Amino acid sequence: MGFCNRRRNPYGDNGGLARGTASDQNVHKSGDSIASLVEQQALEWLCELFELPKSFKGVMPTGATGCNFLGACIARQFVGQQQGIDVAKQGVYGLEIEFFSTTPHASMIKSLGMAGLGQQNVTLVDSIVNSEAMDVNALARQLDNSNSKGKVVIASAGTVTTTDFDDLTAIAKLCTQHNAWLHVDAAFGLFERVVTGVNGKTKGIELADSITVDCHKWLNVPYDCGVFLTRHLDLLEQSFDVPAPYLANFSSEPDFMSLGIENSRRFRALPVWLSLLAYGKQGIKQWVSSNINLSKQLANWIDDSIDYELVHPCQMNVILFRPSAGNLSQQQIDEKTKKLLQAINKDGRIYLSPGHWQGNEIIRVALSNWQTDENDIKIAIQVLQELK
Ligand SMILES: Cc1ncc(COP(=O)(O)O)c(C=O)c1O
Incomplete structure (x- = not known):
């Protein structure tokens, strides 16, 4: 689950062949x-x-x-x-x-x-x-x-x-x-x-x-x-x-x-073979590192925000957060978290997933798309600012 809405076909116009489907x-x-x-x-x-x-x-x-x-x-x-x-x-x-x-x-x-x-x-x-x-x-x-x-x-x-x-x-x-x-x-x-x-x-x-x-x-x-x-x-x-x-x-x-x-x-091996050949270790390292760095960037913004709480340090490509609790009871904050997630996904600019951490509702952001960039993080922050 992540910022998949801008995905282009990385296999070009002949995507079906490169996916191993057309060759059958x-x-x-x-x-x-x-x-x-x-x-x-x-x-x-x-x-x-x-x-x-x-x-x-x-x-x-x-x-x-x-x-x-x-x-x-x-x-x-x-x-x-x-x-x-x-x-x-x-x-x-x-x-x-x-x-x-x-x-x-x-x-x-x-x-x-x-x-x-x-x-x-x-x-x-x-x-x-x-x-x-x-x-x-x-x-x-x-x-x-x-x-x-x-x-x-x-x-x-x-x-x-x-x-x-x-x-x-x-x-x-x-x-x-x-x-x-x-x-x-x-x-x-x-x-x-x-x-x-x-x-x-x-x-x-x-x-x-x-x-x-x-x-x-x-x-x-x-x-x-x-x-x-x-x-x-x-x-x-x-x-x-x-x-x-x-x-x-x-x-x-x-x-x-x-x-x-x-x-x-x-023939599911063909896109793997092509990706390894096309991008090599450096290319893959570049997008994995970029996903990790961008995750930490978004986690830092959430951590600094008064409206949201980062519920666990971001260690790799997943960010766990919920709205700040303020004076709300645990039940109320769980309800607010679920409603916020629904609103974010209904909005459609980004797509996040639900989760549980230590028995409480949380929202989970996971980055793994090779095209995710700084602009996606800006969009995510904008959505979170608007829907808080
Ligand atoms: C750690 C781990 N194992 C297994 C799976 C299941 O993967 P798949 O949906 O490819 O079967 C996932 C999917 O999120 C996962 O994160």
Whole structure:
């Protein structure tokens, strides 16, 4: 959600072709066309962009929800392997599995349900005070106390409200000690690594067993493009491969249809490949940094304003605010916040989303569009001044 109203087509007049739609290739197995090689190369380039080890391989599902579902399935397969159960073939009967997380995205919870593991099968780990990030000492205690034979930690690199990052190095160490699978939801947070490098907020993500990232977020390709990366491609293939004579694979590499949900798959890699080729690391770094700087600019204006309250420091590309409380009760300020959001979105010049922080209604501004510039911030400030 953000300032998307001025979006032009970054793929020029031939947008349909560049989006991979007009070419109408089925990227399910290698050898049919060049499309599989393009997806392979786009995945390799993404690993280079994010400075991830070459041992990470993957596939492009529909989005971060699709990736988190793959994360649930591969973790399930790993845990099953430890317990002598091939889950993909035999099912989950008798499987012991416990998930640990602090602020899992709603799509992760949905994925646990879809994978037959239970939306409620998550042991919630305390967060650090005033943060959505995991308290690593609390995780250590909970892993020690767990009797489950199968443990999976779901960490976050960029939570959806406060954009907090878990301490992935410390969490990975605990996972190794407890033989736990580590899945990291970095749907938009992995792009932060392009700005601050391997020692920034995502430090340690290279130790994860699997990673979710979205290209239709901060890479700005058209919707329907997630990226699932793992260091254990064999387990992903075990989770999703089903042989069929008419789909025989004559290559030594697993086909993409054996690494995810869909057999037939659209050519979603093409816009990723083109964007990486056209903009390169510097171009992407430029727009991600610009979104972050502009977010801080708007957050500073809100913080200085007597009409609004910044409810959490802006750490990346999300700004959380509400009208100043004055003498209003909590219920009244929640009502005022909801009405203000409706008025802003009805006005139509900018589009903001709702949210909750520490049990209270807030308004959430998220910047991720490559074209957002100073003028959009001016428009946002003007709207906030008019509708206060
Ligand atoms: C951290 C995180 N994970 C997962 C998702 C789900 O992404 P998608 O809508 O691409 O499935 C989002 C979307 O906002 C997100 O921010």
